[in-house]
Amino acid sequence: xxxxxxxxxxxxxxxxxxxxxxxLAVGLVFNGALAQIYLERKIQAIIQDRLGPLHTGPWGxxxxxxxxxxxxxxxxxxxxxxxxxxxxxxxxIVFSPMLASYVVIPFAPSIVGADLNVxxxxxxxxxxxxxxxxxxxxxxSNNKYSLIGGLRSAGQxxxxxVPQILSLVTVVLVVGTLxxxxxxxxxxxxxxxxxxxxxxxVTYFIxxxxxxxxxxxxxxxxxxxxxxxxxxxxxxxxxxxxFLAEYGEVTVVSSIVATLWFGAWHGPFVEVFPLLGVLWFxxxxxxxxxxxxxxxxxxPRLRIDQLMSLCWKILIPxxxxxxxxxxxxxxxxxxxxxxxxxxxxxxxxxxxxxxxxVQRRRLVALRERLRTAx
Amino acid sequence: MYDFIEPALFAVLTIATIASGAGxxxxxxxxxxxxLMAFTFLNVAGMFLLLGAETVAMFQVLIYVxxxxxxxxxxxxxxxxxxxxxxxxxxxxxxxxxxxVVPIAIFVALVSFTFRDSATLAPKGGDLLPxxxxxxxxxxxxxxxxxxxxxxxxxxxxVLVKRDEE
Numbered sequence: 086x087x088x089x090x091x092x093x094x095x096x097x098x099x100x101x102x103x104x105x106x107x108x109l110a111v112g113l114v115f116n117g118a119l120a121q122i123y124l125e126r127k128i129q130a131i132i133q134d135r136l137g138p139l140h141t142g143p144w145g146x147x148x149x150x151x152x153x154x155x156x157x158x159x160x161x162x163x164x165x166x167x168x169x170x171x172x173x174x175x176x177x178i179v180f181s182p183m184l185a186s187y188v189v190i191p192f193a194p195s196i197v198g199a200d201l202n203v204x205x206x207x208x209x210x211x212x213x214x215x216x217x218x219x220x221x222x223x224x225x226s227n228n229k230y231s232l233i234g235g236l237r238s239a240g241q242x243x244x245x246x247v248p249q250i251l252s253l254v255t256v257v258l259v260v261g262t263l264x265x266x267x268x269x270x271x272x273x274x275x276x277x278x279x280x281x282x283x284x285x286x287v288t289y290f291i292x293x294x295x296x297x298x299x300x301x302x303x304x305x306x307x308x309x310x311x312x313x314x315x316x317x318x319x320x321x322x323x324x325x326x327x328f329l330a331e332y333g334e335v336t337v338v339s340s341i342v343a344t345l346w347f348g349a350w351h352g353p354f355v356e357v358f359p360l361l362g363v364l365w366f367x368x369x370x371x372x373x374x375x376x377x378x379x380x381x382x383x384x385p386r387l388r389i390d391q392l393m394s395l396c397w398k399i400l401i402p403x404x405x406x407x408x409x410x411x412x413x414x415x416x417x418x419x420x421x422x423x424x425x426x427x428x429x430x431x432x433x434x435x436x437x438x439x440x441x442x443v444q445r446r447r448l449v450a451l452r453e454r455l456r457t458a459x
Numbered sequence: 460m461y462d463f464i465e466p467a468l469f470a471v472l473t474i475a476t477i478a479s480g481a482g483x484x485x486x487x488x489x490x491x492x493x494x495l496m497a498f499t500f501l502n503v504a505g506m507f508l509l510l511g512a513e514t515v516a517m518f519q520v521l522i523y524v525x526x527x528x529x530x531x532x533x534x535x536x537x538x539x540x541x542x543x544x545x546x547x548x549x550x551x552x553x554x555x556x557x558x559x560v561v562p563i564a565i566f567v568a569l570v571s572f573t574f575r576d577s578a579t580l581a582p583k584g585g586d587l588l589p590x591x592x593x594x595x596x597x598x599x600x601x602x603x604x605x606x607x608x609x610x611x612x613x614x615x616x617x618v619l620v621k622r623d624e625e
Contacts, residue, residue: 209521
């Protein structure tokens with residue numbers, strides 16, 4: 086009888102591995118959401134000079150558990166005029182692509198669900214499926230505010246997909262592979278991609294903020310306007326699934342950033358103990374999760390027209406230029422990435438310096454037009 | 460050991476594709492049709508995966524489920540809904556439909572039953588390079604022409620709907 090890993094028959098191991106992987110992914114999403122909600126409350130509290138949750142358990146640690154149990158125990162309410170099947174299906178359409186993303190995330194050299202050779206494309210594909218769920222949620226609620234929230238959200242997500250994919254393509258051009266494991270392996274030691282492609286990192290991060298509906302781009306579910314957008318009619322566990330999906334999506338985007346620009350599992354002593362890679366990967370990912378929270382606590386929400394003009398007038402031309410410059414430089418200098426790095430840093434500096442100037446000039450022009458109109 | 464999985468998956472995907480494709484035409488509400496269409500596209504992507512064409516499958520989902528279906532839903536949601544069943548328009552033209560469908564069905568059946576030479580199929584996996592080579596090298600010119608056409612259509616659409624600003 087053939088013996089597979091852990092002395093288990095391969096015929097049993099193959100389905101067993103599948104079950105273990107799916108359970109692990111579900112566990113990661115649920116526990117990650119619990120941890121992130123606690124972190125979000127505490128970090129926002131610290132930044133805003135408050136205390137945050139304090140009374141349930143030590144340091145308020147059990148507050149999220151109490152909230153989760155409260156959500157589970159809530160009555161499942163569905164308004165009479167909502168569209169039954171669409172209303173029930175929408176949370177799962179948002180949640181399942183996010184869960185499926187965990188297949189290709191490289192936690193350590195050997196700990197990865199499947200090393201797809203189109204891993205990065207797979208992730209962007211799943212990211213684009215979220216839009217469908219949100220549009221359906223908005224429409225099925227049979228509520229004007231939900232509908233407007235859903236449509237706004239669809240516009241935002243589809244628009245920001247373009248700069249997101251263009252930034253990813255720049256990295257793929259330099260690395261030469263779409264496989265997540267391959268991208269991670271291409272950055273040993275200090276040779277991180279962020280040193281070569283800082284602009285792609287910044288544009289991807291901005292687009293990622295918009296893709297996950299986080300501040301300052303959280304218009305789709307703006308709690309204080311549009312009565313929470315497409316989430317208006319949802320309550321209890323269905324509402325919780327939307328938020329699980331959002332926190333999961335934040336983790337996925339952070340882990341893409343950690344993999345593409347910061348070397349995934351690479352870190353000290355990984356060669357000796359490969360399992361240490363999981364620790365480095367988690368630390369890097371959660372660092373970016375914390376940056377997400379930091380931004381949420383710091384920046385105000387953008388208006389919808391500002392959001393769209395940032396995407397179409399600034400991010401897309403910039404990422405396109407970046408892509409073209411990178412491609413040309415890689416063709417001219419096929420052996421070294423130093424020219425690409427120099428061009429990228431220059432573009433980044435231009436972006437940071439010119440953006441406030443452009444915005445100010447546009448504001449002045451707008452005021453001028455309003456004055457002449459009045 | 461698990462050889463039965465692939466035919467089983469193929470069976471499931473085939474039935475789901477045909478059933479949801481029929482649902483697209485038969486459903487009375489246009490939103491149901493749109494969602495079922497997305498489901499059909501997903502199943503077709505699954506077919507591509509079974510054939511070892513991962514890249515095509517990914518683009519299928521990215522473009523057809525992620526963009527086109529959303530665009531259709533977007534259009535549907537901005538138009539007022541009347542209680543009239545939308546499907547009726549298509550369901551009253553049975554004979555015309557049969558006239559067009561039957562020759563195509565016969566042709567497809569003939570092709571699929573004569574196509575038995577599976578030995579020439581390429582090994583599975585890694586369709587990224589062949590796809591990129593054919594699109595950007597062998598057929599670069601048709602590809603560019605198609606993109607110019609799309610661009611022209613897009614500019615035309617914008618010009619048509621743009622209102623004159625004061």
